[in-house]
Amino acid sequence: MEESSMPLKPHCLILSYPSQGHINPMLQFAKRLLHKGVKVTLVTTKSISKTLHGSSTCTSIPLEVISDGFDSGGIGAAGSPEAYLERFWKVGPETLSELVERLIFRGPPPTCIVYDSFLPWALDVARKFKLVGAAFFTMSCAVNSVFYHCQKGWLEVPVKKQVLLPGMPPLEPHDMPSLLCDLATYPGFTGMLVNQFSNLDKVDWVLCNTAYELDPEVADWFMKILPFRTIGPTVPSTYLDSRLEQDKEYGFSIFEPDHDTTMRWLSTKPKGSVVYVSFGSMAELKTDQMHELAMGLKRSNCYFLWVVRSSEAEKLPQGFANCTETSQKGLIVTWCPQLEVLVHEALGLFVTHCGWNSTLEALSLGVPMLAIPQWTDQATNAKYIMDVWKMGLRPLVDEERGVVTSEEIEHCLRKVMEEETRKKMKENAGKWRKITKDAVGEGGSSDRNIEEFVAKLGART
Structure with a gap:
């Protein structure tokens, strides 16, 4: 023809x-x-x-x-x-x-x-x-x-x-x-x-x-x-x-990820030991909330990888990013290859703002979540993460201050990282991972x- x-x-x-x-x-x-x-x-x-x-x-x-x-x-x-x-x-x-x-x-x-x-x-x-x-x-x-x-x-x-x-x-x-x-x-x-x-x-x-x-x-x-x-x-x-052949990333990005630094750091950490923290491309946390999150991560004594966009960096506690304790336990980057992080064997938990893309990625990859929604649709997504899909916890907000306190963050991190709790969440995560995979x-x-x-x-x- x-x-x-x-x-x-x-x-x-x-x-x-x-x-x-x-x-x-x-x-x-x-x-x-x-x-x-x-x-x-x-x-x-x-x-x-x-x-x-x-x-x-x-x-x-x-x-x-x-x-x-x-x-x-x-x-x-x-x-x-x-x-x-x-x-x-x-x-x-x-x-x-x-x-x-x-x-x-x-x-x-x-x-x-x-x-x-x-x-x-x-x-x-x-x-x-x-x-x-x-x-x-x-x-x-x-x-x-x-x-x-x-x-x-x-x-x-x-x-x-x-x-x-x-x-x-x-x-x-x-x-x-x-x-x-x-x-x-x-x-x-x-x-x-x-x-x-x-x-x-x-x-x-x-x-x-x-x-x-x-x-x-x-x-x-x-x-x-x-x-x-x-x-x-x-x-x-x-x-x-x-x-779809070689379809490992979305393809267009507003931010350039710090790929090599991120993946090298993850490769040195034990299986299931790292808490990954990211609030997406748009969410703007209160300075008070950034401080509480930083202190909660520090007190939990967990390894953590925290994405802090350049526009948000000034909200970190003074000296936190460069202090000895942070360098021993954590890595702060301005952006990272999130999908590669979520599938890495060192990852144990995703602390997320519950944007729908991040929620779908965690569901699709079978990753337990700690849900800290910020605005628009995220609170409803957090409700489903905790009560419908049973893929994570949602920390309580201090109503007087309007933030999740460091004590609450520490408590939830320790609870989710406990072997028995993580086992139950991973079982649910595995179920939803299969469901999403089968759907497409x-x-x-x-x-x-x-x-x-x-x-x-x-x-x-």
């Missing part, structure tokens, strides 16, 4: 919100589509693209950019989240439309826009060009359900009492996404999180970065009212099913859903 007469492949534009935690899962989904014969193009903003460090794993996925209205500095140049979102919501649709027009002219033309649910205006662009529109949710089923109920007016906010939602355990106010308990904290982000559900009645697909088996009752509830499918976890294939493996729940998506795209081409 001549090339000109061959049927066109479906071509998906994968539009991510400009942050590391949103680029990673959408890029992994793009790799899955590429593996199944779909042409994919990753799209993000000019501002974030200038900070990305690429790797060889992404050479087959082209990157295109649109404008958020702050091409030189992104959200940091906007003055406030509200100003950033207002400008992005005006400029984004215009420049996305211009990109689609260029690709139609240049070829191959896009047939679908898979857009981050934070950017619901992308559906209007898809409709304008008669493309398939698929919303991609980077948070868990449970969290999506909470925000969906809020958008529909079925949930009274601010939340001040126990909440009962379909298919979910009872949620106390401290288990809810923080923005729904304190609406004034981040008003711009609160609106964005709720409004991501505003036009789902018009979308062709709703894709969620989770495995069906992690939250089946909520997934079933969504499937009754929306074209909802689970397609995750979007963790590099090497750590799950190994069907050939014929698994997520794999079948991706196959269905690809087949429907092919039928539309």
Whole structure:
């Protein structure tokens, strides 16, 4: 058959919100589509693209950019989240439309826009060009359900009492996404999180970065009212099913990891002895909380690897990073290869902010967690980590000070690192690791859903 007469492949534009935690899962989904014969193009903003460090794993996925209205500095140049979102919501649709027009002219033309649910205006662009529109949710089923109920007016906010939602355990106010308990904290982000559900009645697909088996009752509830499918976890294939060759990392990173120092240090530590501490790419801890965490780690006498971003380093206790006790027991780095750390035999526990990507990675790799959520969806994820998946503990917060004390951190670290407690958690961890691996493996729940998506795209081409 001549090339000109061959049927066109479906071509998906994968539009991510400009942050590391949103680029990673959408890029992994793009790799899955590429593996199944779909042409994919990753799209993000000019501002974030200038900070990305690429790797060889992404050479087959082209990157295109649109404008958020702050091409030189992104959200940091906007003055406030509200100003950033207002400008992005005006400029984004215009420049996305211009990109689609260029690709139609240049070829191959896009047939679908898979857009981050934070950017619901992308559906209007898809409709304008008669493309398939698929919303991609980077948070868990449970969290999506909470925000969906809020958008529909079925949930009274601010939340001040126990909440009962379909298919979910009872949620106390401290288990809810923080923005729904304190609406004034981040008003711009609160609106964005709720409004991501505003036009789902018009979308062709709703894709969620989770495995069906992690939250089946909520997934079933969504499937009754929306074209909802689970397609995750979007963790590099090497750590799950190994069907994508050399897929050991996400591929684009805002931060450069201190790989050699980290892995050399880990290799000198006994099996299961290291506490790994990371609060992700965005969470900003109070100075008081940083001090309590530092003292808790010190008192526990555990080996610890602590990721402290450069922007957070000044919050450490004076002299802590360079003192003799820290150098003997701990290593502090500005960033590290988290997946390689989580699978290392020296690792015993993950102290996490409970961002959904980190939670999915720990679930997929069978790592017990100490859950210290900071904001937005993280408290709900922590509830599931402790009470549903039974993969870890959540330290109590000192209500007067609003922090987890060093004494509480020390107590929880010692408890989780005890042989009997760790054995129970590791058993649960092993169960969830198999479940997530099977979900993305050939014929698994997520794999079948991706196959269905690809087949429907092919039928539309």
